[in-house]
Amino acid sequence: MSENVLEVRDLHVRIASRRGTVRAVDGVSFEVPRGEAVGLVGESGSGKSMTLRAILGVLPPEAKVTSGQILLDGVDLVTLGSAELNRIRGPRLSMIFQEPMSALNPVMRVGRQIAEGPQVHLGHSRARAAERALELMHRVGIPDPERRFRAYPHEFSGGMRQRVMIAIALSCDPEIILCDEPTTALDVTIQDQILRLLAQLCRESGVSLVFVTHDLPVVAQVCQHIAVMYGGQLVERGDVREVLLDPRHPYTLGLVRSAPDFEYVRESLVPIPGSPPSLITPPAGCRFHPRCAFVEEDCRVTETPLRLLPGGRATACLHHERCREAVAADRARP
Amino acid sequence: MSAVTVTDGAGPPAASPAPADRAQRRAARRWYRQPALMAGIVIIGVILGLAIAAPLLTSYSPIVQNLNATLQGPSAHHLLGTDQLGRDTWTRLLYGLRVDLRIAFIAVLFPFVLGTILGCLAGYFGGWVDVIIMRLVDIVVAFPFYVLVIALVFVLGPGERSIYIAITAIGWVSYARIIRGEILVAKRQDYVLAAQAGGLSSLRIMGRHLLPNVITQAIIYAMSDIVQDILAIVTLGYFGLGVPPPTADLGSMINDGQNFLSTHWQLTTIPGLVVVIVGLGLSLIGDGLADLLRPGQS
Numbered sequence: 001m002s003e004n005v006l007e008v009r010d011l012h013v014r015i016a017s018r019r020g021t022v023r024a025v026d027g028v029s030f031e032v033p034r035g036e037a038v039g040l041v042g043e044s045g046s047g048k049s050m051t052l053r054a055i056l057g058v059l060p061p062e063a064k065v066t067s068g069q070i071l072l073d074g075v076d077l078v079t080l081g082s083a084e085l086n087r088i089r090g091p092r093l094s095m096i097f098q099e100p101m102s103a104l105n106p107v108m109r110v111g112r113q114i115a116e117g118p119q120v121h122l123g124h125s126r127a128r129a130a131e132r133a134l135e136l137m138h139r140v141g142i143p144d145p146e147r148r149f150r151a152y153p154h155e156f157s158g159g160m161r162q163r164v165m166i167a168i169a170l171s172c173d174p175e176i177i178l179c180d181e182p183t184t185a186l187d188v189t190i191q192d193q194i195l196r197l198l199a200q201l202c203r204e205s206g207v208s209l210v211f212v213t214h215d216l217p218v219v220a221q222v223c224q225h226i227a228v229m230y231g232g233q234l235v236e237r238g239d240v241r242e243v244l245l246d247p248r249h250p251y252t253l254g255l256v257r258s259a260p261d262f263e264y265v266r267e268s269l270v271p272i273p274g275s276p277p278s279l280i281t282p283p284a285g286c287r288f289h290p291r292c293a294f295v296e297e298d299c300r301v302t303e304t305p306l307r308l309l310p311g312g313r314a315t316a317c318l319h320h321e322r323c324r325e326a327v328a329a330d331r332a333r334p
Numbered sequence: 335m336s337a338v339t340v341t342d343g344a345g346p347p348a349a350s351p352a353p354a355d356r357a358q359r360r361a362a363r364r365w366y367r368q369p370a371l372m373a374g375i376v377i378i379g380v381i382l383g384l385a386i387a388a389p390l391l392t393s394y395s396p397i398v399q400n401l402n403a404t405l406q407g408p409s410a411h412h413l414l415g416t417d418q419l420g421r422d423t424w425t426r427l428l429y430g431l432r433v434d435l436r437i438a439f440i441a442v443l444f445p446f447v448l449g450t451i452l453g454c455l456a457g458y459f460g461g462w463v464d465v466i467i468m469r470l471v472d473i474v475v476a477f478p479f480y481v482l483v484i485a486l487v488f489v490l491g492p493g494e495r496s497i498y499i500a501i502t503a504i505g506w507v508s509y510a511r512i513i514r515g516e517i518l519v520a521k522r523q524d525y526v527l528a529a530q531a532g533g534l535s536s537l538r539i540m541g542r543h544l545l546p547n548v549i550t551q552a553i554i555y556a557m558s559d560i561v562q563d564i565l566a567i568v569t570l571g572y573f574g575l576g577v578p579p580p581t582a583d584l585g586s587m588i589n590d591g592q593n594f595l596s597t598h599w600q601l602t603t604i605p606g607l608v609v610v611i612v613g614l615g616l617s618l619i620g621d622g623l624a625d626l627l628r629p630g631q632s
Contacts, residue, residue, distance in 0.1 A: 058530045061460065089533030103524040107546045116542075117532055168532065 005176050005208045006032040006055070011068035013047070013054050020280040024050040024063065026232040027305070032176060032225075037202055037209035039219030039240060041255065042229035045276050048212045051229070052178045055210070056095055057085045073175070091121045094169040098181040100161035104153035110164050111137070111149030117171035136167040140197060159190035166197065176208040183218060195221050216259040220244060228252045231277045231287035234306055238313025246327065248309060248320035250292045253327065286316065294322040371622020377615030381608075385435055388428035396421065396429035397580040405598055417590060417601055427605060430582035435612070437497060437567050437577075442560045444502035449509025450552050454540050456510065457517025468514070471507045479504055483566050484573065492575045501563055508559065509552050516548035550627045557620030561613045568609050584609055 013025035025047045032038050040048045053059050055070050057077060070077040072093060077085065094117075097103035105113060114136055115129035124132060130149070137145035140163040153161055162182060169177050179198070183191040199222050202209055211223055219226055219240060226243045228236040228251065236249040247253040254272035274291035277283050283290055289299040298318055306314040317323070366372060384391065400420035408415045414423035456467040474482065486500035520526065521544060529539045570576040571585020579586060584605045591601025 056531050058527055086533040086535060089531055091533070095528070095531040097524050097528055099524055103528040105525045105529075105543050105547070108543070116534070120532075120534060120538070165528075168528070 003033055004031040005034045005073065006210070007069070007071040008051070008055065009069040009071065011051065011054060011070065012066045013050050013059065013063055014066045015050075015060075015063040017062065017280070022279045023232050023282060024279060025054060026279075026282075027068075028229070028232075028234050029306070030227045030234065030237060032208045032210055034175075035202070035206040035208055036225065037199075037211055037223040038225040038227060039223035040210060040212045040227050040229060041214060041216065041219055043214055043276055045279070046229040047232040047279075048229050049180055052095070052180055052210065052212055055178060056089060056093065057082075087121075090117050090174070091172040092175050093178070094172070094174045094176075095178045095180065096162075096165050096169045096182045099185050100158065100165045101153065101185075103165060104161060106153055108152075109150050110153055110156065111151075114164065114167045114171055117168065121172045132171065133167070136171055137164075140164075140167045140170070140201075141193075142167070158186050159193060162186060162190075162194050163197070166194075166201070170201065170205075170207075173205070174207060176210065178210045178212070180212050181214075182211075184213070184215070191218075198222060216244060216255060228255070231282055232279050233287060233316065234314075235288065235316040236314065237306060238309075238311070242311065242313060247323050248313070248315040249288075249317040250294055250323055250326075251288050253323045254291075257330075286318065294319055294326075368622045368626060370618045371626065374615045374618025374620075374622055377611060378619060381431065381612055381615065382435065384428055385431040388425075388432055391428060392422065392425040394422040394425040396426045396582040405594065407598075408600070414600055414604060415598065417587075418594065423587075423601060423604065426582040426587060427584075427608060430584045430587055430605065431608065431612075433577055433581060434564060434567050434571075434584050437494060438560055438564045441498055441501045441563045441567070442505075442556055444498060445505030445559070446509055446552060446556050448502060449506035450513050450545070450549070452506065453510035453513030454517055454545065457514040458521055458536065458540050458544065464514075467510060471510055474504055474507045479562060480566060480569060484570065484575065487570055487575045492570075492578055494577055497567060497570060497576065501566060505559060505563070508555060512551050512555055513548055516551050517544055520544050520547050554620060554624045554627060557616060557623055561616045561620070564609065564612060564616070 007029075008031075009029050011025055011028045012023070015022040015024050028047070028051055030038065030040075040051065042048050050059070050063065053063075054065050055077065057080070059065070065078050068078065072088065077088070080088070104110065111130060111133045114133035115124075115126075118124040118132045119126065119129040122129075134145045134149060137148060142148055142160060142163050148156075148160075153164070156164065162185075165182070182198070183194050186194060195218060198209065201207060202222075209222070211219065213219060223240050226236075226238065226240045227234055228243070228249065230251045236243060236247065236252045243252060244256055247256055251272070254270070257270040258272060272291060277287050277290070283300075285298075285300045285302050286292070286304040289295045292299065296319060302318060304316040304318060306316050308314050309320070398421070400416070403412075403416050403420040404418050406412055406416045406420075412422050412424065414427065416422055417426070452467050456464040482504045483500045486503060487496045490496035490499060517540075526539060526543060529543050534543075567576060568583075568585035568588070571583040571587075572589045574586070574589070576585050577583050587605040588602050591598065591603075591605070595602055
């Protein structure tokens with residue numbers, strides 16, 4: 001078995017819209033090592049959710065993977081038919097959604113929703129699947145599973161619903177779980193509980209996570225690796241500590257500066273000026289250049305693929321040393 | 335959609351304190367507190383009871399003629415008199431109800447099932463499946479329901495089987511439209527995406543996840559559709575395209591009595607009134623159910 005559970009290679013997703021073709025994901029590549037968590041961060045519309053949906057093969061009808069590979073243990077998911085995909089989704093690959101309320105079927109008892117996967121994929125009998133569901137509910141910390149088994153989603157609190165989602169995602173013992181902002185809809189204390197639960201499950205069962213969020217502290221808490229997306233492309237990738245403490249792309253730097261309560265405390269938060277680029281007619285050169293404080297002439301014309309830096313990390317910035325100086329200047333300030 | 339709209343007079347008082355108000359509203363949502371639904375259930379209950387208990391409520395046969403006792407007025411022996419062949423009108427009414435209600439309740443099922451399945455496929459898959467099914471719907475909808483049903487039964491020949499075929503062939507379109515619309519909304523929900531992400535087949539997603547969420551609308555519609563079906567069955571009977579004589583049927587009773595309208599009006603009027611009452615009762619149930627099942631309308 002390979003060291004990486006999942007490898008995304010040069011993934012392109014195009015969305016047909018009235019105003020033109022949207023290049024939602026444009027040449028994204030990253031790896032997910034077995035048993036580890038990768039945080040995929042970026043602002044709304046940066047293509048992170050589209051990347052997740054492309055991996056699962058549940059893109060909206062107007063979107064399409066136009067090129068690239070998604071390798072799960074070496075098998076390219078892009079080339080699989082829906083029947084083959086259905087054998088993989090669930091038992092090997094599953095997903096946790098942002099809104100646990102809308103991601104649970106309102107008219108089905110939660111126990112049965114958890115038991116459905118094992119029944120379909122593992123061939124469990126109804127009774128055995130129900131047992132499995134109870135065990136999972138216990139494992140994700142739902143109190144009194146026997147009674148809650150027969151409850152409907154609306155009878156659960158937000159945090160409990162997310163635990164149900166996690167139980168569903170775990171129900172067929174997948175190798176990798178894709179999490180689409182699983183804690184955004186929860187309040188902070190519940191968020192912390194859910195993150196701890198995910199991190200613990202990750203440790204105990206060796207399941208890998210891809211964690212999409214725009215919340216940097218969450219990434220720092222759960223993930224070992226980080227991949228930063230901007231305008232449909234990856235702009236920086238590497239070990240989570242290194243990237244967040246020593247960003248090498250002005251966009252990552254902007255994210256770190258605009259996030260409260262990170263490693264070095266700042267007096268005031270600094271927003272990133274401007275707004276995300278149009279993905280129908282993206283800017284030439286580096287996609288971030290219209291908003292970048294360090295912009296130079298070459299940024300406007302040169303394509304900026306990820307380039308490897310020493311230490312296994314990578315950045316798309318042509319002038320990444322400038323970020324280092326900026327961080328140093330930030331720290332020097334009283 | 336439905337023929338009768340009844341305003342609910344027993345809503346909760348407007349300005350009571352919040353907890354009591356909520357409890358009251360919940361109570362008002364209980365089925366037995368819905369006046370429309372309750373009235374409909376009572377009407378249909380009585381009618382069904384009469385139809386089922388027909389052999390106990392009369393000692394006459396609905397088909398055996400007695401040419402010595404034709405066209406009698408109401409009397410102790412013949413509650414509603416007799417028709418031109420000496421058959422007891424009350425007896426024929428009860429047995430006619432039996433036949434018509436049975437056909438109506440069966441006839442409403444086929445279009446319900448067919449329309450639900452086709453609407454589900456059209457809404458879920460979209461694309462050419464949707465185009466084909468909805469073009470078929472458009473073709474059927476272009477003609478009035480009764481005209482098509484009568485024409486079809488005429489072509490197929492009179493009888494129960496033809497009625498089922500005709501009503502199914504025409505009636506499914508409404509269910510297909512309703513379910514398709516509901517599915518189009520429901521399939522955008524995250525739980526459908528979650529089910530797809532869980533590797534469930536399209537069939538399972540439609541059957542176990544989408545249908546339970548949308549079927550209510552079809553059930554509500556079925557309640558008003560059955561009124562339409564009963565009217566169609568009675569109309570067909572009236573035209574001589576229904577169940578063949580001598581079996582009693584409200585439509586043929588109305589038609590047979592027509593010749594004696596000036597002297598024996600009850601032969602026509604009473605079956606006609608019964609049809610109206612049945613229609614009213616079913617409409618009331620339909621409206622009551624709609625109020626009860628449609629969420630967020632208290």
